[in-house]
Amino acid sequence: MSRTFDNNARTALNESIYNQDSTFKLKYFKLHGMAATVRMILATTGAKWECVFPEDWANKEKSETLFGVLPVLYETTSSGQTIEVPESEVIEHYLSKKFGLYGNDDFDEIKVRTFTSSIQAIITYYFLRIAVVRDAAYKATMTERFLTEALPPFVLTHERHLHANGSNGHYVNDKLSLADIKLALAVEMIVTLTGDRFVSKEKTPALYTVWEKVNVIPSLAEWKKTEAYTVVAEGNLRILGF
Ligand SMILES: N[C@@H](CCC(=O)N[C@@H](CS)C(=O)NCC(=O)O)C(=O)O
Incomplete structure (x- = not known):
């Protein structure tokens, strides 16, 4: 190199x-x-x-x-x-x-980047401490901690911030941002791993609405129909389990 x-x-x-x-x-x-x-x-x-x-x-x-x-x-x-x-x-x-995924001004950008960083942390937690771990005992301990110590406060905190923006399916204003996109990925991961135990339309309506709004974007739906997406999704399930 x-x-x-x-x-x-x-x-x-x-x-x-x-x-x-x-x-x-x-x-x-x-x-x-x-x-x-x-x-x-x-x-x-x-x-x-x-x-x-x-x-x-x-x-x-x-x-x-x-x-x-x-x-x-x-x-x-x-x-x-x-x-x-x-x-x-x-x-x-x-x-x-x-x-234009950072909102309307520098204040919005700080908010979007803050939410994004927090969401990335929960994804990285699962990815590095559980998904790629081979030691069964360590994996079980970390899974328990993920479910009891990491996920509940994450869900509560983000529901609160989304509620403060009117539970309108967005973290800032009424507009798609990087945080919305990252949350949609996190929710997909959480729901695949835990069903409706933490995130559902009833328990976390604000989080759920972001997920729903992102998923109905027509160009995203088109990408999900492609052969490349199928290959990627199958590889992910095989290698990382979700
Ligand atoms: N800091 C990099 C890390 C990227 C990374 O670790 N990529 C891995 C796959 S997840 C890779 O390319 N591995 C192949 C190799 O190291 O040869 C980033 O955030 O993009």
């Missing part, structure tokens, strides 16, 4: 940061994993994008990336310039700026 950032991309990026008419390729493995939110952003905003999988990761593509890991976003601007953005959180931030 010998690559560093190409500073010739500076102009392309600075010129196109707010342009939405680019085309995108998002490269990641055949599971949701660390590309889940990025794929959801591209799908919900109706961006022109393609989900691509590595063909020869270990021998070829790994060394061609900036950090030796995926996901990586490849953007082609309407004037034909190319931009490469690595690191999941950075891609999420870049696309959120581009597609």
Whole structure:
């Protein structure tokens, strides 16, 4: 691995940061994993994008990336310039700026990023301390803690914040944000793992409404019908259990 950032991309990026008419390729493995939110952003905003999988990761593509890991976003601007953005959180931030997923002003942005960070923490908790753990005893202990110590306050706290915004299916204003998208993923995970024990229309109406509103976005429904989505969802279930 010998690559560093190409500073010739500076102009392309600075010129196109707010342009939405680019085309995108998002490269990641055949599971949701660390590309889940990025794929959801591209799908919900109706961006022109393609989900691509590595063909020869270990021998070829790994060394061609900036950090030796995926996901990586490849953007082609309407004037034909190319931009490469690595690191999941950075891609999420870049696309959120581009597609207006940070609310209306700097205050909204702080709120959206705060909610997003808190939601990511619960996803990461499950992902790192349970889903990828092989030691059965440790996994059982962490699962118990997840269900008794992590999930209940998470659900309560987010229901409160969503209620404060009118339980209208959004964290800020009346508009889709990165936090809504990330919550939809978290709810999907929680409901798949625990049924209606923590999240349901009756128990957590505000959380549930966000999930419902995100899921009816037509471009997201279209992405979920694609072969690439089926491959990703099957891989995720096989490897991570949800
Ligand atoms: N900090 C990176 C971590 C990405 C990462 O760990 N990717 C893993 C898959 S989840 C990967 O590419 N593994 C393949 C390898 O290391 O060769 C991010 O947030 O994007």
